[in-house]
Amino acid sequence: MNAQLQRHPLAAQVADALLRRIRAGEWSLGHRLPAETVLAARLGVGRSTLREAIRELAGKGVLDSRQGAGVFVTALDVAEDWDAVLRRADVAAVIEARIAIETEAAGLAAVRRTPADVRGLRRALAARAPAGRPVEGHVDADMALHRAVFVAAHNEVLVELFDAFVPRVRTTMVHMLRVRPLASEEADHAAHAVLVDAIARRDAPAAAAASRTHLTALKEALA
Amino acid sequence: MNAQLQRHPLAAQVADALLRRIRAGEWSLGHRLPAETVLAARLGVGRSTLREAIRELAGKGVLDSRQGAGVFVTALDVAEDWDAVLRRADVAAVIEARIAIETEAAGLAAVRRTPADVRGLRRALAARAPAGRPVEGHVDADMALHRAVFVAAHNEVLVELFDAFVPRVRTTMVHMLRVRPLASEEADHAAHAVLVDAIARRDAPAAAAASRTHLTALKEALA
DNA sequence: ACGGGAGATTCCTCAGACAAGTAGAGGTGT
DNA sequence: ACACCTCTACTTGTCTGAGGAATCTCCCGT
Numbered sequence: 001m002n003a004q005l006q007r008h009p010l011a012a013q014v015a016d017a018l019l020r021r022i023r024a025g026e027w028s029l030g031h032r033l034p035a036e037t038v039l040a041a042r043l044g045v046g047r048s049t050l051r052e053a054i055r056e057l058a059g060k061g062v063l064d065s066r067q068g069a070g071v072f073v074t075a076l077d078v079a080e081d082w083d084a085v086l087r088r089a090d091v092a093a094v095i096e097a098r099i100a101i102e103t104e105a106a107g108l109a110a111v112r113r114t115p116a117d118v119r120g121l122r123r124a125l126a127a128r129a130p131a132g133r134p135v136e137g138h139v140d141a142d143m144a145l146h147r148a149v150f151v152a153a154h155n156e157v158l159v160e161l162f163d164a165f166v167p168r169v170r171t172t173m174v175h176m177l178r179v180r181p182l183a184s185e186e187a188d189h190a191a192h193a194v195l196v197d198a199i200a201r202r203d204a205p206a207a208a209a210a211s212r213t214h215l216t217a218l219k220e221a222l223a
Numbered sequence: 224m225n226a227q228l229q230r231h232p233l234a235a236q237v238a239d240a241l242l243r244r245i246r247a248g249e250w251s252l253g254h255r256l257p258a259e260t261v262l263a264a265r266l267g268v269g270r271s272t273l274r275e276a277i278r279e280l281a282g283k284g285v286l287d288s289r290q291g292a293g294v295f296v297t298a299l300d301v302a303e304d305w306d307a308v309l310r311r312a313d314v315a316a317v318i319e320a321r322i323a324i325e326t327e328a329a330g331l332a333a334v335r336r337t338p339a340d341v342r343g344l345r346r347a348l349a350a351r352a353p354a355g356r357p358v359e360g361h362v363d364a365d366m367a368l369h370r371a372v373f374v375a376a377h378n379e380v381l382v383e384l385f386d387a388f389v390p391r392v393r394t395t396m397v398h399m400l401r402v403r404p405l406a407s408e409e410a411d412h413a414a415h416a417v418l419v420d421a422i423a424r425r426d427a428p429a430a431a432a433a434s435r436t437h438l439t440a441l442k443e444a445l446a
Numbered sequence: 447a448c449g450g451g452a453g454a455t456t457c458c459t460c461a462g463a464c465a466a467g468t469a470g471a472g473g474t475g476t
Numbered sequence: 477a478c479a480c481c482t483c484t485a486c487t488t489g490t491c492t493g494a495g496g497a498a499t500c501t502c503c504c505g506t
Binding site for chain 1: 232234238271274275276278279280281282283290298305308309312313316317319320322323324326327328331378379380381383384
């Protein structure tokens with residue numbers, strides 16, 4: 001009953017318990033759950049708490065409640081979220097995957113970039129420059145520049161992949177920069193300028209190489 | 224589904240409204256929302272209704288509420304289903320993303336492969352060989368070989384990425400091979416053998432290059 | 447300048463009441 | 477016997493009020 005770790009709110013605990021029982025097959029797909037008042041009493045929680053747990057699972061797409069009819073099971077398990085996979089994974093593995101997609105994106109961007117893309121890249125590069133800001137601001141500006149590279153590559157799948165990586169990479173970088181700030185702001189900025197210039201002059205190998213060098217250094221800094 | 228005819232409960236409407244305002248930038252990433260009592264009054268709904276809306280968004284991973292602190296924005300949009308993204312995306316874009324992760328994986332595999340990995344690769348290569356089978360069987364054997372490369376790279380994120388790509392790539396390849404079978408079975412098999420050999424003798428550049436030429440040819444065949 | 451404590455703020459949980467919607471039982475007319 | 481209608485029991489939806497627990501802020505003493 002009383003779990004030693006109470007850090008999760010009761011509603012979240014109830015949601016977990018329900019999901020576990022659904023997975024176990026207690027209520028199969030399409031089946032109706034017991035009425036809220038009954039289920040709440042059986043679980044020993046208030047009806048509001050149970051309702052919030054149901055809402056949480058509804059948000060995940062597992063349950064669906066219809067007024068007057070009942071609460072129904074619409075899925076047996078949650079589609080695994082990429083964010084969850086990345087959170088669980090090793091930081092080095094995440095960076096390696098990022099190297100994979102970003103070097104390729106840099107090469108494609110050098111080939112496909114439009115004048116508007118180049119303007120966007122230069123603007124993001126300039127926004128990255130100011131020093132002495134809070135760490136979050138710097139990291140966000142950095143992320144914006146890297147995203148601009150993917151946009152210039154004109155490949156929606158790669159952009160989506162990068163976006164999936166952002167939350168995990170962002171928190172890791174913020175944490176790292178707090179513990180150990182960059183040795184040289186200028187060198188870091190110069191490395192990014194090299195990448196943007198390579199894309200601007202359509203030099204695909206140079207763009208890919210610049211991207212790889214930068215990210216490999218990042219990987220070693222974080223490992 | 225008859226979602227368009229269904230009248231949404233108030234809580235669901237509130238959840239949609241909140242998500243829309245979050246996307247619009249009214250509350251940025253990491254920012255705190257107004258207190259429940261304030262927000263409920265402003266929206267003209269009861270606190271429990273607002274709380275259920277918050278729970279629903281928490282289930283989607285957009286919001287996170289901490290007792291005593293407040294409700295915070297943890298993501299700007301809902302993690303979209305990857306299968307849906309890939310289904311919608313251009314085939315060429317999918318293959319390009321696959322090139323990105325697979326060339327990198329081939330290079331890493333050449334560095335990190337264990338003797339067991341090499342055995343697995345050779346077994347998968349042999350299983351790929353037999354001709355005159357139904358198309359699906361051939362494609363599945365091909366996928367198994369490519370997956371073995373990712374396994375040998377020892378990077379869980381890359382493996383997960385490949386697995387996410389499999390359904391889409393598989394159906395496309397099956398379709399293509401039905402319309403226009405391979406010109407030369409032997410040449411195709413030889414290309415894969417080159418890749419496996421490069422990994423076996425720890426030649427990372429050769430492995431990456433072999434992977435890239437093979438997949439680029441595939442991309443042009445499908446485009 | 448630094449640490450500690452009290453108060454304010456915020457979310458968490460419960461209970462009760464009534465409204466709104468659904469589904470099935472049972473009656474009615476043909 | 478069959479189709480249709482109504483009525484009722486049940487279920488979810490919404491609101492209000494209360495008190496508890498966790499957190500943050502600010503002031504105070506050292």
